[in-house]
Amino acid sequence: MNKKSVRDVEVSGKVVFVRVDFNVPLEDGKITDDTRIRATIPTIEYLTEKGAKVLLASHMGRPKGEVVESMRLTSAAERLSELLGKPVAKTDESIGETVKAKIAELKDGDVLVLENVRFHKGEEKNDPELAKEFASLADLFVNDAFGAAHRAHASTEGIAHHLPAVSGLLMEKELDVLGKALLNPERPFTAIVGGSKVKDKIDVIDNLLNIADNVLIGGGLAYTFFKAQGYEIGQSLLDDSKFDVALGFIEKAKKLGKNFMLPVDIVISDDFSASANTKIINVEEGIPSDWEGIDIGPKTRALYADVIAKSKLVVWNGPMGVFEIEPFSHGTRAVGEACANTEGYTIIGGGDSAAATEKFGLAEKMNHISTGGGASLEFMEGKALPGVVALNDK
Ligand SMILES: Nc1ncnc2c1ncn2[C@@H]1O[C@H](COP(=O)(O)OP(=O)(O)OP(=O)(O)O)[C@@H](O)[C@H]1O
Numbered sequence: 001m002n003k004k005s006v007r008d009v010e011v012s013g014k015v016v017f018v019r020v021d022f023n024v025p026l027e028d029g030k031i032t033d034d035t036r037i038r039a040t041i042p043t044i045e046y047l048t049e050k051g052a053k054v055l056l057a058s059h060m061g062r063p064k065g066e067v068v069e070s071m072r073l074t075s076a077a078e079r080l081s082e083l084l085g086k087p088v089a090k091t092d093e094s095i096g097e098t099v100k101a102k103i104a105e106l107k108d109g110d111v112l113v114l115e116n117v118r119f120h121k122g123e124e125k126n127d128p129e130l131a132k133e134f135a136s137l138a139d140l141f142v143n144d145a146f147g148a149a150h151r152a153h154a155s156t157e158g159i160a161h162h163l164p165a166v167s168g169l170l171m172e173k174e175l176d177v178l179g180k181a182l183l184n185p186e187r188p189f190t191a192i193v194g195g196s197k198v199k200d201k202i203d204v205i206d207n208l209l210n211i212a213d214n215v216l217i218g219g220g221l222a223y224t225f226f227k228a229q230g231y232e233i234g235q236s237l238l239d240d241s242k243f244d245v246a247l248g249f250i251e252k253a254k255k256l257g258k259n260f261m262l263p264v265d266i267v268i269s270d271d272f273s274a275s276a277n278t279k280i281i282n283v284e285e286g287i288p289s290d291w292e293g294i295d296i297g298p299k300t301r302a303l304y305a306d307v308i309a310k311s312k313l314v315v316w317n318g319p320m321g322v323f324e325i326e327p328f329s330h331g332t333r334a335v336g337e338a339c340a341n342t343e344g345y346t347i348i349g350g351g352d353s354a355a356a357t358e359k360f361g362l363a364e365k366m367n368h369i370s371t372g373g374g375a376s377l378e379f380m381e382g383k384a385l386p387g388v389v390a391l392n393d394k
């Protein structure tokens with residue numbers, strides 16, 4: 001990487017503003033997957049062992065510039081303290097005099113977690129005034145939030161214009177692993193895309209068709225393709241502005257001789273709950289108007305598993321179905337198991353895909369679990385990540 005890392009600068013005795021991505025899944029205030037917090041430990045320990053005073057800033061959810069009680073970083077700070085095996089201080093603000101007073105109390109090697117930066121409207125607008133406020137707290141900016149590197153926000157990009165700015169160890173590792181895998185991919189290279197953020201993800205398929213040999217589609221993403229092909233999809237997820245784009249991808253795959261696969265059968269349900277009625281149908285049968293597609297079916301699972309088994313590189317982003325609910329988890333589990341068992345190199349991207357592999361006990365068998373969902377997709381699209389671009393060159 002041509003950007004400076006935390007190893008290239010003097011940190012001892014300095015106040016270091018570290019942007020992390022502690023946007024972890026929460027259920028009733030409890031963290032259900034702490035992968036993203038664990039992934040930042042090397043950078044935090046590197047800094048504390050060298051005697052820096054560490055400020056940790058992160059977003060959580062999308063509170064849209066308001067204080068939302070359920071989106072505080074309190075649980076994340078508690079979990080971090082357990083993982084580090086030492087006390088971690090926490091403030092209810094991310095800027096201002098109370099934060100400065102807390103920083104003044106820090107000793108070398110101490111850690112202070114700031115409040116959710118998205119409680120300020122200026123964060124997502126990349127407001128230069130907010131960026132300056134963040135910068136005024138510290139001597140050095142370290143960006144370790146790979147998961148948010150595709151966002152040009154005040155605490156990821158703006159702040160880098162006001163302080164010496166370097167990458168953290170997690171950021172460095174993510175860029176290194178993804179860069180190496182994608183620059184000169186081992187083939188066959190299979191990309192699997194699923195999940196529910198249809199708007200965010202559908203455009204990524206364009207570049208995946210350029211770089212991958214097989215592109216497998218699952219999750220909520222598939223239904224825009226089905227509808228565009230004229231099949232009934234009932235209440236399933238849909239982006240109705242993307243029909244031409246979707247059909248264009250099918251054409252593009254044909255022209256390039258790429259293997260573009262959509263589910264052939266799906267699990268449908270009349271409700272979003274474990275007690276709902278479910279059915280397995282072939283896609284051409286169409287989904288009744290008050291039902292929705294919720295997982296890939298058994299034929300699709302077998303077809304996808306076969307492709308994955310024969311791949312040398314697999315990049316998977318986004319679950320195949322609503323894996324949080326047991327009856328709709330089989331597609332995601334099958335794809336996860338196929339990734340765990342293939343001899344190819346496997347990269348898992350996306351908070352929920354990582355959570356799914358963890359839940360099914362498959363995480364250990366993957367080669368790299370990326371902390372970036374959207375960020376790893378944008379990286380694969382070949383886009384520059386603003387949170388990385390803004391860092392100091394070597
Ligand atoms: N057919 C479907 N209908 C509705 N929701 C679905 C469907 N398939 C999967 N999902 C939901 O998609 C969600 C995950 O989607 P998402 O796009 O956020 O993936 P991700 O791996 O977390 O990536 P990122 O980190 O970019 O958010 C899960 O909560 C899952 O229940």
Ligand SMILES: O=C(O)[C@H](O)COP(=O)(O)O
Nearest residue numbers: 021023147148351373374
């Ligand atoms: O979960 C993610 O992908 C990152 O934390 C970024 O979150 P965002 O999509 O709300 O910017």
